[in-house]
Amino acid sequence: MKFKLLVLTSVLATLLASVFASSACLFAAYQPEEPECLRD
Amino acid sequence: MFSLETIAEKIAANIASPLKMDESKKAVMAYGIFCFSQVLASILLVILFGFLFHVLGQALVISFTIAILRKYSGGAHAATPGKCLVIGTVISVVPAIIIAHIPVNVIWVIILGIPVFTWAFYEVLTKAPVDSIKKPITNARKRKRLRNGSLVILGIYLLIIVVFLSMQNFAADTGYLIRYTACILFGTAWQTLTLTNVGGHLFSMMDLHI
Numbered sequence: 222m223k224f225k226l227l228v229l230t231s232v233l234a235t236l237l238a239s240v241f242a243s244s245a246c247l248f249a250a251y252q253p254e255e256p257e258c259l260r261d
Numbered sequence: 262m263f264s265l266e267t268i269a270e271k272i273a274a275n276i277a278s279p280l281k282m283d284e285s286k287k288a289v290m291a292y293g294i295f296c297f298s299q300v301l302a303s304i305l306l307v308i309l310f311g312f313l314f315h316v317l318g319q320a321l322v323i324s325f326t327i328a329i330l331r332k333y334s335g336g337a338h339a340a341t342p343g344k345c346l347v348i349g350t351v352i353s354v355v356p357a358i359i360i361a362h363i364p365v366n367v368i369w370v371i372i373l374g375i376p377v378f379t380w381a382f383y384e385v386l387t388k389a390p391v392d393s394i395k396k397p398i399t400n401a402r403k404r405k406r407l408r409n410g411s412l413v414i415l416g417i418y419l420l421i422i423v424v425f426l427s428m429q430n431f432a433a434d435t436g437y438l439i440r441y442t443a444c445i446l447f448g449t450a451w452q453t454l455t456l457t458n459v460g461g462h463l464f465s466m467m468d469l470h471i
Binding site: 227228230233235238241242244251252254255256257259260 | 280290296396
């Protein structure tokens with residue numbers, strides 16, 4: 222159960238990262254360092 | 262010290278370790294978690310202070326007007342997540358309070374709206390997307406997509422304002438429509454300012470004093 226929850230969280234976090242990577246910048250006025258593999 | 266970035270990294274590390282993920286996947290997860298928590302914190306702070314000052318609707322309109330356009334146009338950034346939360350909340354709530362307490366009418370909205378949108382379209386056409394060192398946008402196709410997206414968003418804002426102003430003749434209580442229109446105008450003007458060098462200097466100054 223815990224393992225499934227971890228997998229689900231990792232999928233969600235990765236999905237969110239790709240959604241935020243597709244925009245010019247974040248909702249707010251701070252931009253964290255974008256991971257190299259998400260650039261362009 | 263409390264830092265959303267550190268917390269996101271710790272959560273990502275706790276997930277990545279049992280799943281035997283490599284460093285790049287862990288970094289992507291930390292980025293996703295941080296971005297989500299930063300967005301959530303920004304919205305919650307605007308809701309909290311908007312509610313406290315009885316300007317929840319107006320503050321949210323300003324916040325989302327800025328954020329939606331910013332997603333495509335980019336713009337100046339704060340130095341830290343904490344400063345970003347302070348600037349974002351102040352820029353959404355303070356103008357909402359002012360707009361709620363000053364007499365706003367159709368003529369003023371039109372007089373201010375024409376130069377604001379002319380300026381916004383010009384800045385977006387010539388500068389957007391304004392990227393940052395931490396997230397450079399070098400791909401020409403992506404730059405074009407984001408610029409076009411910014412223009413579409415500006416067009417939608419303009420359309421909403423025209424519809425709101427047209428409804429003046431039909432709605433019984435039009436005061437709130439004018440105020441929301443003023444909020445969209447302010448949000449557009451502020452986000453346009455962040456695309457310019459002046460906006461960049463302004464952010465640097467605010468970074469120093471917060």
